[in-house]
């Protein structure tokens with residue numbers, strides 16, 4: 001479903017991704033871990049071309065996202081993204097946050113979009129917040145709205161960039177529970193996260209990134225249980 | 241003495257208000273495009289906008305008014321189109337340059353995550369600008385755009401050099417007729433002061449209404465009583 005070949009990314013003279021190759025299957029949940037600055041966010045952002053790719057290619061459903069003739073907006077409709085800082089639209093109510101993209105991009109009508117939004121809010125447990133503004137919500141609630149907003153485009157893939165890192169500890173669970181449910185429903189997910197519990201329970205595979213490459217990959221049991229590379233062992237010993 | 245010329249002052253008030261209104265509205269619309277142009281990565285969009293803004297901010301409005309009235313318009317139309325057309329045009333063009341900078345800065349002040357979130361949903365850049373960035377940016381632009389309105393109101397008196405019958409003109413006529421200067425010019429000053437005072441009040445209201453929170457005032461009160469959402 002996602003195929004990455006020889007992906008390189010530089011910011012000016014700083015080379016951040018140094019050759020990433022991987023393949024992610026439909027319905028797979030891949031967790032990406034690694035030290036700060038190892039390029040995890042950059043990797044994720046190259047998948048939906050929020051960062052342009054310096055070299056190499058990314059394919060989604062066989063379509064090369066960084067090909068000249070590809071309409072990136074078409075790809076992005078199918079790839080939802082959830083950010084560490086939520087990035088809700090503060091000038092819109094929760095309901096509008098969720099309906100704006102289906103209405104403007106998928107040309108859905110207002111009533112249908114509202115129904116969809118309420119359904120998604122139900123799913124993330126926030127149906128009663130439809131009329132609230134983002135500033136009236138807690139961090140955990142905001143992130144759940146952000147997930148609902150991404151889901152409203154009916155994406156085939158969801159990308160999460162440290163979705164719980166900006167949250168107070170007591171709110172982490174409510175967000176992870178939503179993500180877990182999503183995984184159980186068969187969503188293809190790439191999750192940058194430091195939540196080992198989540199990775200072990202929900203993840204099919206774990207990528208350990210360091211220095212702009214995927215140093216090690218395997219099932220959560222393999223990577224957390226018997227890490228092969230010294231860098232992985234070193235990293236895990238520091239964070240666990 | 242002033243009273244005998246009240247018609248002139250009333251006309252002057254209207255002319256000043258009309259010039260200000262046209263100059264400002266035109267200046268905001270044109271300024272929006274210039275501001276967006278200055279954010280463009282395309283060089284052929286960026287540089288014309290930049291040079292435009294540099295020119296109109298870097299030269300005196302008085303010179304711009306004279307250039308437009310005496311040189312630009314006659315050379316296009318063959319004759320003058322009157323002070324109102326020249327004056328409005330000069331004020332629009334000048335105001336747009338200042339507004340462009342305000343609008344550019346306002347747009348840049350919106351966190352880049354907003355654009356990224358919009359783009360990640362598949363919104364093209366234009367749509368994201370229109371629905372996500374500009375509505376937020378405009379709120380932040382209210383105070384400086386308000387200052388610009390007041391500045392423009394006062395600067396509009398410069399169209400007097402092309403024989404505009406604005407507020408200042410009324411003062412000059414009375415001064416000329418009676419060879420007295422205190423009364424007419426104090427009257428003019430007071431009338432300008434009155435206008436700026438009214439404008440300040442309006443701006444303060446708008447600012448208050450929009451600048452602090454996105455939650456409409458009466459809903460905010462509901463919130464402060466501990467409820468975050470009204471049941472559906």
Ligand SMILES: Nc1ncnc2c1ncn2[C@@H]1O[C@H](COP(=O)(O)OP(=O)(O)OP(=O)(O)O)[C@@H](O)[C@H]1O
Nearest residue numbers: 011014016034035036037038039040041042043162
């Ligand atoms: N827009 C940018 N311009 C320049 N350098 C950047 C940019 N974005 C990221 N970088 C650099 O690229 C490197 C990798 O960044 P990235 O955000 O991908 O790391 P990360 O693994 O997500 O780290 P963290 O755990 O801190 O989020 C860092 O050194 C960062 O400073």
Ligand SMILES: [Mg+2]
Nearest residue numbers: 040041042162
């Ligand atoms: Mg990161």
